[in-house]
Amino acid sequence: MTRLLLAVVLFFSASCWAKPTNQLVVLTTFRLEAIKPILEAFKQDHPELQFTILHRRETSGLRLLEQADHDIDLVISSSLSLFSTLSEQKRLLPLNELNYDSAFQQQQFMQQTLKNVAVFGYSGYGIMWNQDYLTMHNLPEPDSWESLTEPQYFRHLVMSSPARSGTTHIMVENILQQYGWKKGWQIILQIGGNLSSVSARSYGVSDTIARGLAGIGPIIDSYAHARQKIFPFIGFKYQANSPLLPSYAAAVDNINPSPYSIAFIQFLLSDEMQQNLSTSAMNKYALSQAMSQPFEVIPINQYLMQKRASLVKQLFEQTINQQLIRLNQAWQLIHEIKKLPHLSQAEHRQFNLALKLASTPPISEAQAKDPLLLDAISMTRTDFDTMKYTNQWRRLMSEQLDQAIAICERLLDAHERRRRP
Structure with a gap:
């Protein structure tokens, strides 16, 4: 009798916790507007699919993933640290069936990659500006991090914080690695002296510049390109001697893995998706696509950055x-x-x-x-x-x-x- 009751309890417990097989829970640091259209395109081939998007910053995303009972099926981000713990704990589903070559991606993007973490696109970063704003304030176009320290840009700049933006963290870390700790912080603090505000979100930088509330800011290219499609007065230039920013995707081996996780990664890597990635809401370069403004790529020391x-x-x-x-x-x-x-x-x-x-x-x-x-x-x-x-x-x-x-x-x-x- 005791065994029967235990079996009943276990059956109903599993039934209560298990997700329906048509569910896909996606954790991403990308904006909802960027990821949702791609999931909807994937759903056209899987009409029974019900997806949930959890938009989180890197830190809060890590806290979610550290919970033993989370129901996240898929992680999509440009932040490699989101995947590191999952990889170390062997909580990622294998990508063998995709014939995914991680060694090739490591060579292509000149930086560390993780097993069972796919790179499906990439970005760069640089400086975005509002040309109408610059004209009104009689300011020249900026051309480098060093130029942002000039007195003429006093309170005309905006940027996000590394604590709130993984991309901004990479930007700041790249300055420290390129110039050294002392000189790097001199540049960062001088730029800080020219800031009119620190944006709570990285995409808030592009919003602030597009609205003319500030003139210039360092930003990932995808946000700048999205604004350029709407506003002809938006300019953008890549920062020389900077790393490429791969976009990663991985399927999580949780309590009840979704059967759509691997299929969605396969969709991201498909010829159809790769051909349209740069014109999609994500505004990412496809794996085989050349950048619109070539510049010298310098890899970032991922180990030092994470440490x-x-x-x-x-x-x-x-x-x-x-x-x-x-x-x-x-x-x-x-x-x-x-x-x-x-x-x-x-x-x-x-x-x-x-x-x-x-x-x-x-x-x-x-x-x-x-x-x-x-x-x-x-x-x-x-x-x-x-x-x-x-x-x-x-x-x-x-x-x-x-x-x-x-x-x-x-x-x-x-x-x-x-x-x-």
């Missing part, structure tokens, strides 16, 4: 996102002093100190390599160690910027006194 991901994201939050008013004030004053003639040697020393204070992060490169610090920092808001360090960084950066502002104000006051008769 210090939380630290870099939190550091950006505390030194730029949480300091925007101070950053603007400090760099506006610095730009004014650069125009002043006849600074004395003592004043030059003071100015250089202000410049250093405004362009130096609160931790050094040596500290950023400390494994204990790297292990202590996470993206969890309630983590005690993370809160301790981030509060310290925010306080130190505030103090540095306040000192820089005070020095600049004294220099400007001294200049004004000399001008008086």
Whole structure:
């Protein structure tokens, strides 16, 4: 009798938890507007299919995937870290039946790939601008990250945060890897001083620029191309010496895997889909398609990026996102002093100190390599160690910027006194 009751309980438990076989749950960092039309096209061949799209940022997506009882069938993203844990835990369905050659993709995109994770397209990133805005403000077209540090672009820029955008994280990390920790943060903090706002979403950058609320911003090409299809005044240029951004897809081996997971990946890799990928709502380059503006591709060190991901994201939050008013004030004053003639040697020393204070992060490169610090920092808001360090960084950066502002104000006051008769 006991065995019979147990069997009944197990039967009804399985019945309650199992999804209908016509379901497909998709986790993606891409916008709903980008992924939904492609799923609807796939559904034309599978009219019985019912799909659910879960749009999440990278961090919240990782939290979902870490839950043992999640019902996610498919992950689609440009963020490789979303797939890393699943791959390490062997929770991805094999792609053998697709004859998928991961070694070829690794060679093509010059970076790490994961077993049973397919690359179905790729993007690049660069700088987007509103030409009407530039004309109105008499600004030249930007051509590089370095150009965004120029005084003429003060409060004309917008960008997202690495903590909220995987693409922005890659952009910031690429600067740090290309220029080194010290010079890289100098560039990032100077760009921060020219920001009018930090967008909560990466596609918010393109929206802000298209609406004329800001003139320029670093962005993934797919968002820029989508705006160019609508607005003739939108310009875009790829950033030289940057990595390609593959778009990944993987089928998840959950409690009740969907029979459509592998089929959808096969659909993404099909000739029909590849021929239309660049004109679809995704605005991605097909695997065999050349870029519209060729540039020198430099691979990013994925291992280094992932190892210090939380630290870099939190550091950006505390030194730029949480300091925007101070950053603007400090760099506006610095730009004014650069125009002043006849600074004395003592004043030059003071100015250089202000410049250093405004362009130096609160931790050094040596500290950023400390494994204990790297292990202590996470993206969890309630983590005690993370809160301790981030509060310290925010306080130190505030103090540095306040000192820089005070020095600049004294220099400007001294200049004004000399001008008086």
